[in-house]
Amino acid sequence: MAAEQKAPSILGFPHRPEWGAAAHRRALAGHLRRCRDYARIGPRQAARCIDASESTISRLETGLTALKPAEVERLLDEYGVRDPVERQRITALMQEAAKPEVWQPYAHAAPTTLRPLLAMEPAARRILSYEPQLVPGWLQTEEYAQIVIRATHPTLPAKEIADRVSLRVQRIGMLRRETDPPTLLAVMDSEVFRRPVGSPGVMYRQIKHLLALLEDLRFRLRxxxxxxxxxxxxxxxxxxxxxxxxxxxxxxxxxxxxQYEGAVYREKPSESERYQAVLNQLCGVASPVEQTPSLLQEALEAWR
Structure with a gap:
């Protein structure tokens, strides 16, 4: 006889404010879906429980809709979640999920398509990126970022460009936090250092900035x-x-x-694994991490 299925638990997800509101909301959303599945309750019945539509349940269970405490309490009752410790943790995570997103101080300047990435990257253990055209956003200097943003959005007001620059350059701060900072593994095309962004001085200072970051974030940036x-x-x-x-x-x-005017997100395991394989292949054929400082020094001399 098959072993009885174990009830889902949220206790393995810690209350970590530095991970941001979106991470807590998504963790809770997935937990609500698992609790509903465990209780063998369909979306229609769950929707009736909170006087909502099935689409509302779908948005709740994917983290696209804010969690309302009263609705969550009713759903937990319907799903038979009685453990006070579980419910106490859910309450704490809901309070964290209700806080402002990390991008909200820059809401007028944060592109809509970039917001999910901005919201979730503080919860990352590892960020793996490939940039074929430019220095990755986390690693740009203010002047380099300003030129890139102005070139991409030439009609933006100066104030909005300045705010986008501020948003971009502050993202590196998550690598400096004391508690479990992410590790950033960035692969850049060598042509990035031959493509002029602004004056030679801008390029020179950008490359110097990269060298300084490698020294400053030695165990957090590769x-x-x-x-x-x-x-x-x-x-x-x-x-x-x-x-x-x-x-x-x-x-x-x-x-x-x-993309040039937007972005696409992928979360299905089959898709994320495929892109993981693509990035792993790039890491395997790119110059080793140990050679990066000398390669940057060579690029620096070219812009001197």
Missing amino acids: LQIAPLSVGAAGAIGHPIVHLRFFAPEYLPDLVYLE
Whole structure:
């Protein structure tokens, strides 16, 4: 006889304010779905429980809709979740989920398509990225970021460009936090250092900034450079970011695919694994991490 299925628990997901509101909301959303499945209750019955539509239940269970405490309490009652410790943890996580997102101080400047990435990256254990055209956003200087943003959005007001720059350059702060900072593994195409962004002085200071970051964040930042000789492995025309989280049983991997005017997100395991394989291949053919400082020094001399 098959063993009885164990009731889902949220106790394995810690209350971690530094991970941001979105991580707590998504963890709770997935937990509500598992509790409903365990109770063998369909979306229609769950929707009736809170006087809502099935689409509302779908949005709740994917983290797209804010969690209302009264509705969650009624759903937990319907699903038979009685354990006071479980419910106490759920209450604490809901309070964290209700806090402002990390991008909200820059809401007028944060592109809508970028907000899910901004919201979730603080909860990442590892960020793996590939950038074929530019220095990755986390690693840009203010002047480099300003030129890039102005070139991409030439009609934006100066104030909005300045706010986007501030948002971009502050993201590196998560690598400096004391409690479980993410590790950033960034692969850049070698042509990034030959493509002028602003004056030679801008490029020189940007490369110096990268060297300083490698020294400052020695165990939290790993940077690889992919030369043209990697061939087809580097023939990817858009940036890719792959997030892996501290609590993967509650937060599945997230993939961000940047486009010129938008972005696509992938969360299905089959899709995230495919992009993980692509990025792993790039890491395998790019120059080793140990060679990066000398390669940056060579690039620095070219802009002197």
